[in-house]
Amino acid sequence: MTLLLGQILNGIATGMLYALMGLGLSLITGVLNIPNFAHGALFAIGAYFLVSVVGLLGNFWLGLMVAPLGVALLGLAIEWAGVRRLYSAGHDYQLLFTFGLALILNELIIVIWGPVGISHLPPALLRGGMDLGFTFYPKYRLFVMLMAGLLVVATWLFLEKTRYGAIMRAGIENKEMVSLLGIDIHRLFTAAFALGAYLAGIAGALTAPIRGLSPGMGVDMLGIAFVVVALGGLGNLLGAIAAGLLIGIAQAVVAAYWTEASTAVIFAVMAAVLLVRPQGLFGIR
Amino acid sequence: MKHPLVLVLAAVVLLPLVVRPAIATEIWIFAIFGLGLNLLLGYTGLLSFGQATFFGSAAYVAGYLLKHYGIGVFSALGVGIGVGALSALLVGYLCVQRSGLYFIMLTFALNQLFYFIAYQWTSVTGGEDGMPGIPRPPILAIDFRSPVAYYVLVSALFLLSLWVMKRVVESPLGRILQAIRENEVRAEAVGYNAPRFKLLAFVIGGAFSGFAGVLYAMLFGIVPLESIGFVFSGNVVFATLIGGSGSLYGPIIGSVVFIWLSESMSVVWARWPLLLGVAFVIVVLFLRGGVVEAFSRIWRFSKRTT
Numbered sequence: 001m002t003l004l005l006g007q008i009l010n011g012i013a014t015g016m017l018y019a020l021m022g023l024g025l026s027l028i029t030g031v032l033n034i035p036n037f038a039h040g041a042l043f044a045i046g047a048y049f050l051v052s053v054v055g056l057l058g059n060f061w062l063g064l065m066v067a068p069l070g071v072a073l074l075g076l077a078i079e080w081a082g083v084r085r086l087y088s089a090g091h092d093y094q095l096l097f098t099f100g101l102a103l104i105l106n107e108l109i110i111v112i113w114g115p116v117g118i119s120h121l122p123p124a125l126l127r128g129g130m131d132l133g134f135t136f137y138p139k140y141r142l143f144v145m146l147m148a149g150l151l152v153v154a155t156w157l158f159l160e161k162t163r164y165g166a167i168m169r170a171g172i173e174n175k176e177m178v179s180l181l182g183i184d185i186h187r188l189f190t191a192a193f194a195l196g197a198y199l200a201g202i203a204g205a206l207t208a209p210i211r212g213l214s215p216g217m218g219v220d221m222l223g224i225a226f227v228v229v230a231l232g233g234l235g236n237l238l239g240a241i242a243a244g245l246l247i248g249i250a251q252a253v254v255a256a257y258w259t260e261a262s263t264a265v266i267f268a269v270m271a272a273v274l275l276v277r278p279q280g281l282f283g284i285r
Numbered sequence: 286m287k288h289p290l291v292l293v294l295a296a297v298v299l300l301p302l303v304v305r306p307a308i309a310t311e312i313w314i315f316a317i318f319g320l321g322l323n324l325l326l327g328y329t330g331l332l333s334f335g336q337a338t339f340f341g342s343a344a345y346v347a348g349y350l351l352k353h354y355g356i357g358v359f360s361a362l363g364v365g366i367g368v369g370a371l372s373a374l375l376v377g378y379l380c381v382q383r384s385g386l387y388f389i390m391l392t393f394a395l396n397q398l399f400y401f402i403a404y405q406w407t408s409v410t411g412g413e414d415g416m417p418g419i420p421r422p423p424i425l426a427i428d429f430r431s432p433v434a435y436y437v438l439v440s441a442l443f444l445l446s447l448w449v450m451k452r453v454v455e456s457p458l459g460r461i462l463q464a465i466r467e468n469e470v471r472a473e474a475v476g477y478n479a480p481r482f483k484l485l486a487f488v489i490g491g492a493f494s495g496f497a498g499v500l501y502a503m504l505f506g507i508v509p510l511e512s513i514g515f516v517f518s519g520n521v522v523f524a525t526l527i528g529g530s531g532s533l534y535g536p537i538i539g540s541v542v543f544i545w546l547s548e549s550m551s552v553v554w555a556r557w558p559l560l561l562g563v564a565f566v567i568v569v570l571f572l573r574g575g576v577v578e579a580f581s582r583i584w585r586f587s588k589r590t591t
Binding site for chain 1: 398402405526568
């Protein structure tokens, strides 16, 4: 029972990270109407940036602030230099472009940081565990839950309570109407891509001390982000959280009893849900 | 319209004189794979990013039977077609109910499901090391272990596949699929059940992928884990697009260019996926429309300068 509760907590921590990934992807995909196959690579870059910044400045908190901003800048550059030119192209070309970018970023990771996995310790303040009464639980994972929760709330406040967030939601609903109202749609696209990249970057940075880093981490996360969006719906914040927690917990619980199946179960859960509800959890759009 | 077929025949005869027979064989196998994808991408307008699911599943199942039960070549190919079609039916059933970007993401996510099963089920698939020791059994006392003999077999099967696919796209079914691509709402209004026809296209495409997968396993004597991975799915999309998804022959041109390039690049540099990524980006940003378009642009440019 204690094992199961511990695993459920683990599932919530990773599930919140999945939700962040899905949320960022959902913004990019929803607003720009492109398949972003580089989203996993942005996640991996976030983790590697963190390790480099911490190595350079010796401070985890600075790294957690700077690394995702670096990824957001990268996102800005990608949108400005490439994606922008492809809005009128078909999904096939947009897919090839982002897929090509993912290959490039992934290979650059291997060239710069090496093909071997790296482990990264949490900051001194968050090492060790904490007694929760029913189990002894790593402090860092609790911090991840808190941080991811705060980020989701901040994104929600931004989308629901600010003027710019309202424009972004309108962009997901109806792009033509937004540009007819005299809003610079290209700036909106750039902002959405950068924000989505930021969320992927910070999810990567937060993940680094839990699972360590390896060049393959981006691709694994890409599939998961797709699952979250497919189940939660484009631009649906609650959907992303529900889908992220669902697959995070399912994965953690299965990992306790049948480790080999713990990754496949994410996609199996998606298939099972789609079998019953072809339109996803909430059936929006 | 006799010309393209004559060209393909000439290419089949001439190719092994230009490149090694193994690479020439791989090119036609990849072309069969591309023909299957193009029924979805070019004719039905469905961008599947999970074709390796069917290619790899068929290669594993038929490879296992070839290795442990000593079945013949034609039984193996039959098994491959069956497994390819069945896995495409399962995946397609979940995907055709969603459209656009959701569809693309679902094909990728389900590809990952099959990939991780192959990755973890090491007792059967060999996991990361792949499933080695796939034999190439003789047919009627003809030994296919020589690369040239196998090339002849594969190119004959490729021509057969091309003929079958030509019949499919020119049949009423092919017309209905194109109608769905052009205007799904209208096709539905005329009385065609669009999801069912999309599923049918998926199953036929899956059968072609499975067929190609088994030939691939017999070519290299191994089912590598990559054969069921997303990079393979991406490669076939790329090959089809550079050849031009608008015609029946596009994926064939694309396979020649893509396999020849990747085989010559991968021996030069271990980090060749980096070059591949750069190639994707350049093609998309500057050479949309494929190789044919690129050549005609260069042609126009050289005419203008002289």
